[in-house]
Amino acid sequence: MLSKxxxxxxxxxxxxxxxEGNKPVQVGEIAKSEQIPQKFLESILLTLxxxxxxxxxxxxxxGYYLIKRPSEIIMADVMRVLEGPIAMVPCVSxxxxxxxxxxxxxxxxxxxxxxxxxxxxxxxxxxxxxLEDLSIK
Amino acid sequence: MLSKxxxxxxxxxxxxxxxEGNKPVQVGEIAKSEQIPQKFLESILLTLxxxxxxxxxxxxxxGYYLIKRPSEIIMADVMRVLEGPIAMVPCVSxxxxxxxxxxxxxxxxxxxxxxxxxxxxxxxxxxxxxLEDLSIK
DNA sequence: ATTATTCCTATCGATTTAGTAGGAATTACA
DNA sequence: TGTAATTCCTACTAAATCGATAGGAATAAT
Numbered sequence: 001m002l003s004k005x006x007x008x009x010x011x012x013x014x015x016x017x018x019x020e021g022n023k024p025v026q027v028g029e030i031a032k033s034e035q036i037p038q039k040f041l042e043s044i045l046l047t048l049x050x051x052x053x054x055x056x057x058x059x060x061x062x063g064y065y066l067i068k069r070p071s072e073i074i075m076a077d078v079m080r081v082l083e084g085p086i087a088m089v090p091c092v093s094x095x096x097x098x099x100x101x102x103x104x105x106x107x108x109x110x111x112x113x114x115x116x117x118x119x120x121x122x123x124x125x126x127x128x129x130x131l132e133d134l135s136i137k
Numbered sequence: 138m139l140s141k142x143x144x145x146x147x148x149x150x151x152x153x154x155x156x157e158g159n160k161p162v163q164v165g166e167i168a169k170s171e172q173i174p175q176k177f178l179e180s181i182l183l184t185l186x187x188x189x190x191x192x193x194x195x196x197x198x199x200g201y202y203l204i205k206r207p208s209e210i211i212m213a214d215v216m217r218v219l220e221g222p223i224a225m226v227p228c229v230s231x232x233x234x235x236x237x238x239x240x241x242x243x244x245x246x247x248x249x250x251x252x253x254x255x256x257x258x259x260x261x262x263x264x265x266x267x268l269e270d271l272s273i274k
Numbered sequence: 275a276t277t278a279t280t281c282c283t284a285t286c287g288a289t290t291t292a293g294t295a296g297g298a299a300t301t302a303c304a
Numbered sequence: 305t306g307t308a309a310t311t312c313c314t315a316c317t318a319a320a321t322c323g324a325t326a327g328g329a330a331t332a333a334t
Binding site for chain 2: 322323324325
């Protein structure tokens, strides 16, 4: 299941990408327009900023803005920041690999094999979709 | 994240599919061999039986057995029973559809569009993989 | 009868999710 | 220089889900 955090984060990024120019967009504006609890959205955008997806400006007339072109913001990266690993099990994760305690031999594990295929097919979509694709109306 | 329930369920199905003949396999045997808590596995196999993936025989010398050939047991179906919807959001689920409360127009929602693509690529794998594929050594 | 097994219901602790609360720090501007 | 508006940060919380565990009823073989 996609978390609300990810869902809200994607909607907010799309909203920002659709703005004219590159002026900072305020959390309050996004929250209102996209029907997202403002305080929750604050924390989400903070996460995105810390991970390098967004820039911010503090104080009055502050807000969030893109620091890359939409076409350079890859969904796979955004998803990893918001949702965590793309793989369904840690033992097939490229970026968050962990061995299973219960599995003596990974190469003989059928769950492992299946989940590698699922991961690869998901990645193919997420690597080839950018924020630009989402924000085209 | 794949739940332990699903992981254990897939391992158990594979174990059963690999047996000679079609004699009932006991929960205790599977649990021991695959390092799965027995009581937990009991409830998982019960779920699989109720959903039509497995048959069972009660009492002494009882156990679980396949009621279809491994090549007829589709991973997409098994995953739906164990893990629930394959889609990451209910609004793109084929079998468990639900409208989002926050989304006024589904067709204009960018999350919706992206998640349809993810769902389809995942389905392509899960529909084309059967228990036979998993159980070939 | 006895034993071995599935079947069923209920409960529980830990973790995660989806926020909320409160305020500090920073900036614009009158 | 003061005030308002904004991001930033920490802490907390209610509810749901996960990963079991407990205890025993029902059923079948011997």
